Amino acid sequence: MQKHLLAGAFGVSLAALMASPSLAADKISDNVVKIGILNDLSGIYSDFTGKGSAVAAQIAIDEIGGKVLGAPIELIAADHQNKPDIAANLAREWFDQGKVDMIADFPTSSTALAVMEIAKQKNRITMLSAGVAMAAITDKCSPLNAQWMVNTYALAAGTAKALLKEGKKSWYFVTADYTFGHSLEKDAAAVVEADGGKVLGTSRHPFPGGDFSSFMLKAQSSGAQVIALANAGSDTINSIKQAAEYGIGRNDKQVIAPLLAYITDVKSLGLAKAQDMYLTEAFYWDFDDRSRAFAEKYFAKMNRMPSASQAAVYSATLSYLKAIDGAGTDEAGAVMAKLRTMTIDDAVIRNGKLRADGALVHDMLLLQVKKPAESKRDWDFYNVKAVLKGDDVFPKPSDACPLNKAG
């Protein structure tokens, strides 16, 4: 029995060897560059990642011409249903049998960290275009990972610095009571205090929360100039909705600043409730001509504007393919090395430099939500208040990441 099996295995591998044409064999593994998009297609994060991410990747592939180093480029997308074990299982299968070379997106940090670990084992690349966890560039950092859009620190620090510059010095935090909320609050509070601001108080709400009125009213009565929301997703949306019911943040004395919010959150809140809020994003479609050109391409396919995460998938895919072209191979280490030497400048990411720990340092946008009367069309949501230099908002390389020590 065993003999037969061995003989069979030998025969199969021999056949596989002979079948592979030697053309680009040593440069491109499996003679195909395959990009995987792993995200939430059916759940709460499908709005700002989902199908749109795959469409954005396809736009990038089309721009490059569908081929790199003579090998065809393929795209595969799957729904990890926000479960790390499904994500890990799919990623393993893709790496082992699906010829996938790079996986992007990951709207939940647990799925991102799970797949990063597997990619490291299998010598493939991950690009977290939607994953914002700090762990990915600190204690869990990987040489084969790039956090392509942003991390929680940059989002919090961007908003904090910009508001402090406008003279809003007294802050109050409404924080989701779990690790993510705590770290967001800690990062932002550090920036506030370093720049001469003052934190007047903090309210911690359970996660996920239902009723935010008491927290928001307490924040209002603190008299703080900024009510910072250190939470995410539906918690952010609900706290803003309830604040709007009490008229909180509707005057010049007090503003609401969600530390982590996306254009899709503004879309679901509506401008009437979200108006005047400050927030930081990596990308806004209506920023300049180049971003608008990309956004129109995307709009033609999806009938909506790209979120920052979806746009980041485009940029990540494009840069990855350019790096393969430049490195002359799709071997993970060489591609990452090439990526680190490139200056990323495309429709989405400006002045981008990939650091050793995987953080992509690039310009960020400080945005303020428009009043309903100012908005000329659907998705016309933001006034761009400032372009924030990457070095000012991204965190310093952390000692927790061993890659930073190596140099």
Added chain:
Amino acid sequence: MSIKPVSLKPISLKPMPLKPMSITLKIFALLVAAALVVPYVPGIIYPIFVMKVMCYGLFACAFNLLLGFTGLVSFAHAAFLGSAGYVTGALMIRFGTHPLGTVTAFTLGVLASALVGLAIGGLAVRRRGIYFAMITLALSQIVYFLAVQFRWTGGEDGLQGIPRGNLFGLLDLSSDTAMYYVTLVLFSIGFLFVYRVVHSPFGQILQAVRENEPRATSLGYDTDRFRLAAFVLSATVAGYAGAMKALVFQLVSLNDVSLHTSTEVVLMTLLGGLGTMFGPLVGATLVVGLQNYLATIGDLVTVVIGLIFIVCVSFFRRGVVGEYLEWRRRRAQRALPAREPATAPSPSHAP
């Protein structure tokens, strides 16, 4: 099920398991034999997928032990799966390289889930029906809360990169094939353990408690103690599956302790067939398979899975295996009077 065997308990013990045992075990041996060749044909079926099915299959078996054979609905099973996974994972990250690390971490993980089971079960078994279910639900939410808040569980990020370690310093488990066979052995032990429990005098008493609790009480059994014992046993087996899962996938996440996982295991058990030995395995294969293979079809995945479940619930009330057994029973029954007219032409003769 009748409670007859219980009243005759001391006498009917030995002849009982013989006949059904051989069939179940034969099928199981066949399954294991099929599973043995999987690593050699990775093109047909992906070995890691099979490992996942084994982990969830055993998890569903543990749940079935409680719901199918004892009649207790628990919404706390994710807490057992997860707590064992977290303990095993956290220990492996710290002591994974030690030759005895894997075995110790695994054992302590299972032990942890047994303790959690004792705590939750001890409070819940005093109540019946929906109240029992609600208490398990509430207490499992506490476990979830702790998993979010503790530092060593990694909060919402969970634990990643758990080393698989090695078996007594002899067998390196980091290769998928070695891990596959170890998982298969662990799974077989777990399954046979559940089988043994179900077909033991203890298992008979559990079924008696399920069918008619007052009668079991009147026969002198302390039913609360038996229910608690069943609960802790079920929690232990669930933890066993959880510890296995942590080693196989090298990650433990909040999802493992979430209510979602608790309801998923109910689904697996019902889909496969409540109170049957293979039902949970079939159910786990279906659910895990759907989640995995439908993942690439896009945003319709939940709709398709939902439709399949509706069809199953509408047309396979007893679950896949339960429905099959029922079909065989009916066929056997139909075959009986069909042959009878030849000898005796009275159709109403059947008992």
